[in-house]
Amino acid sequence: MKKKTVKQSLAVLMVSFMAMTPFQQTAHGKSTVEINADAAILVEADTGKIVYSEHEDKALGIASMTKMMTEYLVLEAIEKGKITWDQTYKVSDKVYQLANAPGLSNVPLRADEEYTVRELYDAMVIKSGNGAAIALSEVVAGSEGEFVKMMNAKAKELGFEHYQFVNSSGLSNYDMLGMYPEGTDVNDENVVSAEDMATLAYYLIHDYPEVLETSSLTSKVFRPGTSEELVMKNTNGLLKGKSYHYKGADGLKTGTTPFAGSTFTGTAKRNGIRYITVILDAKDKYGQPSSAERFIQARELLNYGFDEFKTVTYDLDSIEKKKKHTLPVPNGKEQEVTIKVDKPLSIRLTDEEKDKVKTTLNLDEEKVNEDGSLQAPIEKGEKIGELVIDTNEKEEYIFDRKSSDYKVDVYAAESVKKASWIVRSARGIQDFFVNLF
Missing domain, CATH: 3.40.710.10 (DD-peptidase/beta-lactamase superfamily)
Structure with a gap:
């Protein structure tokens, strides 16, 4: 090689x-x-x-x-x-x-x-x-x-x-x-x-x-x-x-x-x-x-x-099939944001390879809290992380490539403004009583 x-x-x-x-x-x-x-x-x-x-x-x-x-x-x-x-x-x-x-x-x-x-x-x-x-x-x-x-x-x-x-x-x-x-x-x-x-x-x-x-x-x-x-x-x-x-x-x-x-x-x-x-x-x-x-x-x-080989398409539904993919934004005016990929990733795989594929959503550590939530403000189109598809196969290419993982960027589908101090305080009080009882 x-x-x-x-x-x-x-x-x-x-x-x-x-x-x-x-x-x-x-x-x-x-x-x-x-x-x-x-x-x-x-x-x-x-x-x-x-x-x-x-x-x-x-x-x-x-x-x-x-x-x-x-x-x-x-x-x-x-x-x-x-x-x-x-x-x-x-x-x-x-x-x-x-x-x-x-x-x-x-x-x-x-x-x-x-x-x-x-x-x-x-x-x-x-x-x-x-x-x-x-x-x-x-x-x-x-x-x-x-x-x-x-x-x-x-x-x-x-x-x-x-x-x-x-x-x-x-x-x-x-x-x-x-x-x-x-x-x-x-x-x-x-x-x-x-x-x-x-x-x-x-x-x-x-x-x-x-x-x-x-x-x-x-x-x-x-x-x-x-x-x-x-x-x-x-x-x-x-x-x-x-x-x-x-x-x-x-x-x-x-x-x-x-x-x-x-x-x-x-x-x-x-x-x-x-x-x-x-x-x-x-x-x-x-x-x-x-x-x-x-x-x-x-x-x-x-x-x-x-x-x-057959063409297999991967997107956010590959991780969890549901109509809408969101992440929590506790301090946002809206408390969640929809995430998306611009274009699904297509890979040519055999049936045997397809069964071994692992898909992972890797979020940007600088933008994500320990609990997996995001911090507002968030701009529409802002990169949140990457969808990684690992074929679990040792793949080789005609030119240098450091990894056989396939990646596609994940973006915020809409903007989320930061909630006002009053709204955030009210949410804090509400959460306190919810946890109390």
């Missing part, structure tokens, strides 16, 4: 023989899921909670999933006004050669031709165009070598712990016709852990949700009506109309190289719930890399998230 800081050497990053057989993981003590890959993870997209994981900290080859970081930096540059969608780029000799190299995934780009950032972005996201990715790296940073520095800096900023970016496309450096980025080696590879890939997907979706508008397209025509017209087909097998269509799937990226095997970072949303899944180097039953298995196994993980 995000607690280790020691970086692994490249030798340790290589694919291990232990992945040749399927592993079984009881996800946090729940039902068993079988995944046959070098690493896998399933994450709640809203909270970052890890639902299932295996070898999630092992940095492995990611191939074209590298382009997700390129996407992030391009979208960030657009957001900051450093580049624009209609900005044009004149194809460099390096990009021309790599965009037209046999055997590499590409949208062919012409020498000395100009393309917009939007055209290059679509070619990268949908068709996984390697030349387009390198072109965008030059647009953003001036050179791919400088862009690689930005990639690693952003990874550190986002909290990655097991990673190494060496180019913008995800190609193996030795496949780049000798034109690999300056500052890297010909034998270098892009390697990232499953957990860090899930983290990248999380930030992409949260910071730039428009990324899904493009990554969800099954196809798009490149430069329609021109001599360069080309139907770009998405390699994401979970999208509608694809062989492994999964309801709600709308991104993000596949990757395939001899070093990385068949990899996939996917996401799907159903009934307002979104999950992120990462499969690194999926294997078939013979232990061989399998393009199909990355989608089959991603479906299995997504099914686990959607089917085994």
